[in-house]
Amino acid sequence: xxxxxxxxxxxxxxxFEELSRISAEVMADCVRRKPDSLFCLATGSSPSxxxxxxxxxxxxxxxxxxxxxxxKLDEWWRVNENDPCTCENxxxxxxxHPLNISPKNYISFNSDTPDANVECNRISQLxxxxxxxxxxxxxxxxxxxxxxxxxxxxLTPFTHLVELNDKTKTHDMLSKTNITIEYGMTIGMADxxxxxxxxFIVAGEEKNDxxxxxxKGQIRSDLPASILWLHPNVLCVFESKLK
Amino acid sequence: xxxxxxxxxxxMSRKAAxxxxxxxxxxxxxxxxxATGDTPKGMYKELVNLYENKELDFEDIKSFNLDxxxxxxxxxxxxxxxxMMNNLFNYINISRENINIPNGSxxxxxxxxxxxxxxxxxxxxxxxxxxxxxxxxxxxFNEPDLNFEAETxxxxxxxxxxxxxxxxxxxxxxxxxxxxxxxxxxxxxxKKIILLASGISKxxxxxxxxxxxxxxxxxxxxxxxxxxxxxIIDKEAASKL
Numbered sequence: 110x111x112x113x114x115x116x117x118x119x120x121x122x123x124x125f126e127e128l129s130r131i132s133a134e135v136m137a138d139c140v141r142r143k144p145d146s147l148f149c150l151a152t153g154s155s156p157s158x159x160x161x162x163x164x165x166x167x168x169x170x171x172x173x174x175x176x177x178x179x180x181k182l183d184e185w186w187r188v189n190e191n192d193p194c195t196c197e198n199x200x201x202x203x204x205x206h207p208l209n210i211s212p213k214n215y216i217s218f219n220s221d222t223p224d225a226n227v228e229c230n231r232i233s234q235l236x237x238x239x240x241x242x243x244x245x246x247x248x249x250x251x252x253x254x255x256x257x258x259x260x261x262x263x264l265t266p267f268t269h270l271v272e273l274n275d276k277t278k279t280h281d282m283l284s285k286t287n288i289t290i291e292y293g294m295t296i297g298m299a300d301x302x303x304x305x306x307x308x309f310i311v312a313g314e315e316k317n318d319x320x321x322x323x324x325k326g327q328i329r330s331d332l333p334a335s336i337l338w339l340h341p342n343v344l345c346v347f348e349s350k351l352k
Numbered sequence: 353x354x355x356x357x358x359x360x361x362x363x364m365s366r367k368a369a370x371x372x373x374x375x376x377x378x379x380x381x382x383x384x385x386x387a388t389g390d391t392p393k394g395m396y397k398e399l400v401n402l403y404e405n406k407e408l409d410f411e412d413i414k415s416f417n418l419d420x421x422x423x424x425x426x427x428x429x430x431x432x433x434x435x436m437m438n439n440l441f442n443y444i445n446i447s448r449e450n451i452n453i454p455n456g457s458x459x460x461x462x463x464x465x466x467x468x469x470x471x472x473x474x475x476x477x478x479x480x481x482x483x484x485x486x487x488x489x490x491x492x493f494n495e496p497d498l499n500f501e502a503e504t505x506x507x508x509x510x511x512x513x514x515x516x517x518x519x520x521x522x523x524x525x526x527x528x529x530x531x532x533x534x535x536x537x538x539x540x541x542x543k544k545i546i547l548l549a550s551g552i553s554k555x556x557x558x559x560x561x562x563x564x565x566x567x568x569x570x571x572x573x574x575x576x577x578x579x580x581x582x583x584i585i586d587k588e589a590a591s592k593l
């Protein structure tokens with residue numbers, strides 16, 4: 110079922126498989142129309158199946174991804190990039206290797222950089238040179254975060270270092286490591302808002318509370334995902350049980 | 353944000369009018385978002401001059417004003433209807449049916465907000481939005497709050513705003529306490545935005561709007577997220593940057 114509310118197009122899907130299939134189609138469609146698209150990719154369980162189907166589609170339909178460019182949305186800080194918990198590991202295993210994307214078409218926060226601010230500035234410059242993002246794929250945090258833009262009093266426009274919120278420290282991905290992660294790096298709100306299109310994937314029962322606050326349509330800094338109401342071209346796919 | 357610092361109010365007005373006139377010449381059926389108050393007054397005067405010199409044609413232009421006081425008749429000399437007619441619309445060839453200003457004397461406000469919002473969407477959104485800024489950081493009548501209001505809505509005016517407006521009324525009791533305003537989302541969906549400010553009284557808030565942290569407590573800070581904002585301010589307004 111499609112609903113248009115305040116500019117966001119919502120697609121209610123019957124299950125995770127259907128949600129993932131629709132998301133993968135959106136990705137494929139974008140790269141078919143613009144082979145050098147810049148994708149900004151979230152990690153975690155919500156988009157994982159969509160990426161799998163996207164890789165299948167690319168192979169089955171021989172979609173040209175030679176010029177596809179990938180930007181990693183966010184990353185933990187002070188952890189080796191080979192650690193199983195990193196976003197790097199996720200993107201490498203599920204996107205970069207299967208699609209054989211060249212490192213020159215990849216923009217990525219380095220997780221064990223000694224100076225996170227320098228690293229954020231480097232990524233910011235690359236986004237400025239290569240942006241805007243054509244398709245920004247986002248999930249919602251249990252606490253309403255977007256990328257690692259955590260709930261707070263303020264919104265931050267560009268890439269920055271963040272101290273993780275307690276709920277974020279319980280993130281699925283962090284259960285894969287013994288290291289305690291306290292900080293993360295993420296692209297900012299202006300980077301997201303200036304993307305040409307946003308694919309907002311909402312899956313998993315633990316997202317029920319934050320998604321329902323989001324649906325109220327209020328734009329607030331303590332629910333960073335709500336900033337998506339300001340974006341003119343958002344497609345939100347969600348599991349029907351979450352409404 | 354692109355920042356243009358000019359000498360004084362007159363130069364700000366000329367610069368802004370020249371950008372608006374480029375927009376109109378490039379796209380003669382542009383949808384303009386318009387603001388009221390002392391700040392854009394000079395710009396409107398310049399636009400009228402350009403029209404009189406036959407350099408501008410408003411025939412296919414549509415306009416949407418940001419806001420209007422609630423509980424005020426449009427013929428009241430303090431209404432924004434009255435302001436727009438007497439500073440711009442009466443002197444140019446815009447079609448009356450292409451002028452849109454929220455109706456501040458309507459009973460059913462909610463219906464009016466929905467109608468107004470719908471009309472903006474139906475027109476395809478705003479091409480160029482002109483904004484002033486309140487000393488409290490408001491844009492339109494989006495007052496400091498705990499969240500950013502998305503769509504056209506009824507606002508309880510801030511004490512500071514009522515105070516600032518009281519100079520136009522005989523006594524404070526006549527000053528409207530509510531207004532209908534376009535929401536932040538509607539403003540942010542505009543393709544281009546021009547923010548104007550002049551004078552030392554706006555210096556603090558301009559510094560916060562441009563360099564401060566983004567918070568609904570200073571609504572103009574949200575403009576930092578927009579990809580195409582031109583800020584035109586005079587030296588005094590820029591003095592705390």
